[in-house]
Amino acid sequence: MDIKPETPWDGTPDISARIVVAISRVSSVLRAGMWEFATAENLNPTQAEILQLLKDRSTGVRLSWLAAQLSVSPASASDSVAALVSKGLVRKARAEDDGRASALWLTDEGKALVGRMMSALGFADDAAAALDTQVKDQLLVGLFKLIAQLQKSERFPALRACLSCRFFEANVDPGSAAPHHCALVKAPLPIAFLRIDCAEHQATDPATERRNWEAFA
Ligand code: SF4
Known part of the structure; x- marks a missing residue:
């Protein structure tokens, strides 16, 4: 029977596994930063993510697209959007390219909040910039x-x-x-x-x- 020599690195996971762990840790840190910001602004994390996804959108965004980006059901995305509309952060109106469909935009208040969110998450940008x-x-x-x-x-x-x-x-x-x-x-x-x-x-x-x-x- 072949006995492989033991080395101090035998238990090291594959580099692919470590890449995935590293990405997952970075993502956890970003998510924690987002949650902290969302809590301070009286939002839940999904609502904060929706606001982030609507950032820099000149054309209206469909609910189905938001749901796909968030990996949630359209019904769940719809609840979060309704809360954001009632807070005055998101505007819902007829889509420019289809009069029977509706689309979503940030209001001025929503844009200001997203600006604050980007500053709060600036620590990640700073780390990448370094x-x-x-x-x-x-x-x-x-x-x-x-x-x-x-x-x-x-x-x-x-x-x-x-x-x-x-x-x-x-x-x-x-x-x-x-x-x-x-x-x-x-x-x-x-x-x-x-x-x-x-x-x-x-x-x-x-x-x-x-x-x-x-x-x-
Ligand atoms: S317009 Fe299209 S190809 Fe040009 S920078 Fe934007 S995404 Fe890239």
């Missing part, structure tokens, strides 16, 4: 690649990311420092500038989106 530029670039690319893998399993909700945007032109200059292009601003798009949540995003067709994420993964 990293070396090269580490930041590598981390961003690594996270995009991880999201691309998760997209394959359809466990990740739709993002307003470059890779799902109709203005994104993939690999127009392969091998260069800025291989992609944004047709909206008509400029090369270096990987470090790829966006995860872009206010100008317009969804591309599902086949192109799938191709973009697969090419990136």
Whole structure:
């Protein structure tokens, strides 16, 4: 019988497992910060997350989209939205693109509250900003690649990311420092500038989106 030599590192989990643990810990810290802020503002965590998701939205957001982003049922999202509307933080009106549907926007009061929320969660931004530029670039690319893998399993909700945007032109200059292009601003798009949540995003067709994420993964 083969007996493997014992080393002090035998019990170390795989690097993939440790990456997942690290992401999970960072996410717990962010969630705790969000809960602390939400409690102080008399909101529950879901309401605070909805306000964050409505940030920087020039067009109204559908309830079904919010529910998918939060991984909750439309009924549960609807209860939270109703509470936010009654607090005067969210406005519900007819959707611009479909007169029979309704959509949601932040009110001025809601925008002010989200501004306070971003300041309260600024500790995470500060920590990321303190990293070396090269580490930041590598981390961003690594996270995009991880999201691309998760997209394959359809466990990740739709993002307003470059890779799902109709203005994104993939690999127009392969091998260069800025291989992609944004047709909206008509400029090369270096990987470090790829966006995860872009206010100008317009969804591309599902086949192109799938191709973009697969090419990136
Ligand atoms: S920067 Fe914005 S508009 Fe341009 S490709 Fe990316 S998501 Fe689309």
